[in-house]
Amino acid sequence: MSDGIAGTDLGPSAVHALIEIEANPGITARDLGELLRLEKSSVSRMLRKLVASADVEEHENDEDGRAKRLRLSAAGRERTASIHAYADRQVRDALGRLPPGRDRMVRDGLRLYADALGGTTGDTQPSPVEIVADYRPGIVARITGMHVLYYARAMEFGQRFESVVAAGLADFCGRLENPGNGIWSAVQDGEIVGSIAIDGEDLGGDIAHLRWFIIDECVRGGGLGRRLLSTALDFVDAQGFEETRLWTVAGLPAARHLYETHGFALAEEWVGDQWGKPQQEQRFVRPRQK
Known part of the structure; x- marks a missing residue:
């Protein structure tokens, strides 16, 4: 929970927000808050900073004039791309230090863990040999x-x-x-x-x-x-x-x-x-x- 992660000067919630806005262009602040599991006031403060830093743009919403549509700016897309690149390097470097074959154990374990978090039984069958x-x-x-x-x-x-x-x-x-x-x-x-x-x-x-x-x-x-x-x-x-x-x-x-x-x-x-x-x-x- 440091102030800057993924090679940025942003906090975890702001980095997460950029990634979600990239994946869901035109998302509203309300829907973003549900994805991030943050209170409305926290989302509003964070978005004000991201708009002020020119990473996020607010656009009119034809369906609801009170709710703005959020999209990444060119600078925001560049910053988000650098976040992904930073994460990719971290994963590659970590997996590269594992003995041969152990990366498969990490992959399969994360898959089972993700299934369990999602509420499934976690009984994903391994690929046949x-x-x-x-x-x-x-x-x-x-x-x-x-x-x-x-x-x-x-x-x-x-x-x-x-x-x-x-x-x-x-x-x-x-x-x-x-x-x-x-x-x-x-x-x-x-x-x-x-x-x-x-x-x-x-x-x-x-x-x-x-x-x-x-x-x-x-x-x-x-x-x-x-x-x-x-x-x-x-x-x-x-x-x-x-x-x-x-x-x-x-x-x-x-x-x-x-x-x-x-x-x-x-x-x-x-x-x-x-x-x-x-x-x-x-x-x-x-x-x-x-």
């Missing part, structure tokens, strides 16, 4: 980013982990045309929110390698992990691989449960430090399904 095969622009950066942010929080993995994920994924995408290789993205509103890949080459011996399985936290808990894993394993079975392997670390019970319900079993466990600190590493194996 589509599983899309093959390469997509930005896939290497997005999948790497999801891995790095998740494992930095969960396991304190750092730069080496990020470099290995990015390099391995970039190399794999250059081999996608080879039989036995496949990658799938979970896409919501045009953005990748999950991934999984089958590398049919790097292990040899008719063994499939399940890699880069990750779900963004904004869509976890809705069964997307099962959908992605089932899609990848359907591909494995169709290709006729004798065995599928994956490597992970201990301490991820939800992921382990998902693997085991899809036919994987823990085959080996050891302590390793390849990611900068000792971790209980694990190898899971799924034999060919009969």
Whole structure:
């Protein structure tokens, strides 16, 4: 509630008034007061100042000679445009400081909050998630980013982990045309929110390698992990691989449960430090399904 906001010397109500007059040219002072939820005397004082500063013009009202129609002047339109530009910069700067994908959480949260303020039930359904095969622009950066942010929080993995994920994924995408290789993205509103890949080459011996399985936290808990894993394993079975392997670390019970319900079993466990600190590493194996 400072005296000047949005890069102006105006108070909040005056800034709000300019925005409402821009959106409703010809609005009366009475209707403006209802929109702003201000008393008549407060609206009158504010409008006198805006008219005196040449931001707002009063015009005759053909329907009611006692009520003036309000419109922005050229100076008022310029000032309002600068207010919008200031707000846009604020939003862009704030969202730009968020980790990838978190801006979606802000958007969805504000949508639900606005629905609740408007008196609706707040049960707006999220956009559907589509599983899309093959390469997509930005896939290497997005999948790497999801891995790095998740494992930095969960396991304190750092730069080496990020470099290995990015390099391995970039190399794999250059081999996608080879039989036995496949990658799938979970896409919501045009953005990748999950991934999984089958590398049919790097292990040899008719063994499939399940890699880069990750779900963004904004869509976890809705069964997307099962959908992605089932899609990848359907591909494995169709290709006729004798065995599928994956490597992970201990301490991820939800992921382990998902693997085991899809036919994987823990085959080996050891302590390793390849990611900068000792971790209980694990190898899971799924034999060919009969």
